[in-house]
Amino acid sequence: MNETGRRITRRLILGGAQIAAVVLLVFAATEALPGDAAVALAGDQPDPARIEAVRTALRLDRPAHERLLDWTAGLLHGDLGVSLTSGRPVAAALADGFGPTLLLAVPTVLLLVPAGIGLGVLAARREGGAVDRAVSAVLIGLYAVPEFALGALLVALFALRLGWFPPTAVGYGTELAAHPEALVLPVLVLLARPVCSLARLVRAGMLDALASPYAAHARRCGISRSRVRYAHALPNALAPAAQQLARTVDWLLCGVIVVEALFVIPGLGTLLMNAVAERDLPTVQGLAVVFGLVTVLLNLAADLTTHRLAPRTAVAA
C-alpha cells in the first residue's frame, strides 16, 4: 500500500471512531433532554397512567445502557431500528428525507464553488479598487442576513409579487425533482452565506499568495501575471477554501433546517427537528450516524484535495 492509501485507511479508522463518539454523545444528549417519547407523545394530556403505558409499549422502561446496546447491535447488522412515534423503520424515514435534502445540497454546492471562487478572484484582482470594495461590502452585508429573513424577503419579492417562482414546495413532497422551479429560492437562501465566507477566504488566500516571495520570484523570472495568478497563487488560496467547503457542508445542515421549514421541503432537517421534539431516539441516532458519516467522508475528501493543491501544507488528521 502506498503512502496515500495508508493515510486514507488511517483516516477512515479514525472517522469510524469519531462516528461512534458522535453517536454516544448524541445518545447521552438526547437522554439528558427532559422527558422521553412517552411524555412528548402525551402532549397536553399527560395522564400518568397513559404515559406509563406508552413507556411500557415503547420499551422505554428499560435502562439506558440496555437500549443503547440493543440499538448498537442492530446497527452492526445494518438495522437502524424503528421510529418510536410512527413504528416505521428509521432507515425508510432517512431514505425519504435524504432525497429532498440532496436536491437542496447538490445544486447549492455546485453553484457555491464557482460563485465563491469567482467572486474571490475578482475581488483579489482589483484589490482596494471599486470592484473589490463593492464586492466585499455586498458579501459582508449579505452574510449578516439570517436565512429566515432572507427567505421571507425572497419569497415576498420573487414568489408573491413577481410570481417567478412558487413560494413553497408544499405538496411536491414525493416528486420534488420534477419541480426544479420550487428549488430556486431555497437554494439561493442556502447559497447566500457560504458564498460570502468562501469568497472572502479565496480573496484573502490569493492576496497572501501573490504577496509571497515565490510569486515575486515567479514574476521576476518573467512568467506572465495571469499565469502567476491562476497557476501559482490560486491553488494555494484554494487549499483553505477546500477545508472551508467541507465545514460549509456541515453548516449547510443548520441552514437546511430553517430553509426546509420555510419552504416546506420534507428533508433531513425537518426529520431531525421532529425527531428531537418527539424524543424519537432511534431516529435521532440514525440521523447522527448519517451526519457523522457525511462529515467524516467530506473532511477526508477535503484533506486529500488540499494535499494535492498544496502538498507542502501539513495535513493534520
Added chain:
Amino acid sequence: MHHDPHSHPLRPVHRGPAPADPGRLSGLHRRGFLTASAAGALALSGCAGAAGPDPSDAKAETGTPRRGGRLRAAFAGGGAGETLDPHLSNLFADAARAKALYDKLADYGADLSARPRLAASWEPDATLKRWKVSLRDAEFHDGKPVTAADVLHSYRRIADPKRAFRARASLEPIDLAASRATDDRTVEFVLKRPTAEFPNVMAAFGASIIPASAREGDFDHAPVGSGPFRLVSFAPGRSTLLRRNDAYWDGAPHLDELEFVVADEESARVNALLGGQVEYAHELNPTTARAHEHGGHVTIIRLRDSAMQSFAMKTDRPPFDDPRVRRALFLVADRPELVRSVLSGAGGIGNDLFGKGYEYYADGLPQREQDIDRARRLLKEAGAGDLRLTLDTSPVATGFTEAAAVFRDQAARAGITIRVRTGNKDTYWKDILDSGTLCCYRSGAMPIESHLSQRLLTDSTTNATHWRHRDFDALYRQAQSTRDPQRRADVYARMQRRLRTEGPFLVWGFADWILGTARNVRGVERHAPANTLDWARFDKVWLA
C-alpha cells in the same frame, strides 16, 4: 409532537387547540341564518354581476354547490411520524384526515353538544346506565355495511390497556365486557355508572369506527373507513390524497379530490395560500389575518371565542390554598389588555369559566372586572400582603410567554411580585401537572362536562390545579344521573358559580381560531370550533 385537539397541541407552537362557537346558534337557527344570507347574496350577485372583492360572511357560504376539483388544505403536521390510524390521532391534521376517511357514532355541534352521525339514535334506560344505540344504514369503503360488531371492535381496540390510545380515557365509562350487539344495527352499551352525557363519549376525539376486519398493518396504505373520502395515497409528513366516496351515507362530497399537505411554519402556510399552492390554510396568526383580511386575495375566517386562555392555580398548596388569594388574582387581571396585547385583539375576554358559548355555559354571571384595591384588601386579609409567585410558562402555545409577561406587570400594580419561569415546550404539560403553583394554561373545545370530568374531579387524570372537593365531585355525579336536561343545567350552573367565585382557573380570554381560504372556496362553516363536526368538514366544501 404537537397536538391536541382538545386542549393544546403537542407541539404547539403552531399546532393548536380548538375553539368555540361564538354565535350560540342552534342547528335550526343556523339553518335560518344560512337561508337568509343565501337570498341576500343572490340579490347581490344579481346587481353586481361578476364577483367583486366583497369579503362578507354571507357570500362565502352561498351559491349552488359545484361539483368537481381538487382542494389542497395545509395543516401543521406530525412529520415522518404521521399515521392514518384514526385512533392514534393527536394533531389537528390527524383529526381532519380521520374525519375525511372515517366516521364516529356522534360528533359535536357548534355548541359542543353531541349530534348523531353513524348512530341514528340513542336511548338510555331509566338508570342512565344502559344505552341502546341504533346505527344508520352506512357502508365502509369496501362495500360492507357498518355493523354493531364493528362498533364494539373499534371501542375495544381503543380501550386496549396495552395500546394507550388517546380516546381510551374518554371511553372509560363504558363496561365493554358487558356491552353487546343485540342485532346487526343495534349496540347496547352497559356503563359503569349513570352517565347522562354518554353521547359525548361517542363524539369523543379519536373514537372513530373502523371495520372489525381491519388489519393492523393496513392503516397507512389501505385504510377502510365509512367517511366521505377514500384514500388514494399517503406519504407521512408530506401529503395525503383522497378521492370522493360516491356512496357516502351523508351525500357524496362536492370535491373530486382532497389533498392534505403539511406545512409546520405559519409563514409557509400563508405563502402557499397566497401563492395559489393551497386553497385552505389552517391556523393563521392574528397579524397575518389583519394583513390579508381586506386585501381581497384570500378569505380570512375567524372562528370566534375558540381556545380558552387562562392561568391555572394549584389549590392544594400555598399561597393558593387560601381562596382569598385566588380571588385576589381574579381581580388583578386586566382582561381587555391581555386580549389586546397577547392575542393581538383576535379574541374576547373571559369570565373565569371554561366553555363560553357551549351548551350549559353559565352566561348569566356578571363579567369580572379588574379591581386592584379589592385585590390588595383580600391579600392583606389573607396575610399575603407581600405576595411572591413563580409563573410557569413555555413557548408551547401561541401567546403563552407574552401572557406571562403582561400578567407579571399587571400583578405588580397590586404589589404582587411574579417571577416568570420558562419551561421546555416538549414536556410542559407533564411538568405543570404536579409541580409549581401558577402556570399558563389553555384548552381547545370540548363539552363543559368533559372539561369538568377530565380536569376538576378528585380522580381526574389531568387535574393540573389539584382542585379536589368531595362535594364538587358529588355535584358532578348528580348531574350525570339527572335525566332532565333543565335540571342537569341547574346543577352545572351551581358548579360553575363555585368555579367562578373561588375556582382554580383564571380564564382571561378566548382566542379566535383563524383560517384562510382561497377566494373560490365555498361552504366553509364559520361557526365551528376545532374538533367539532363542521370544522375541517371538507365534504361540504366546494370550489366556485
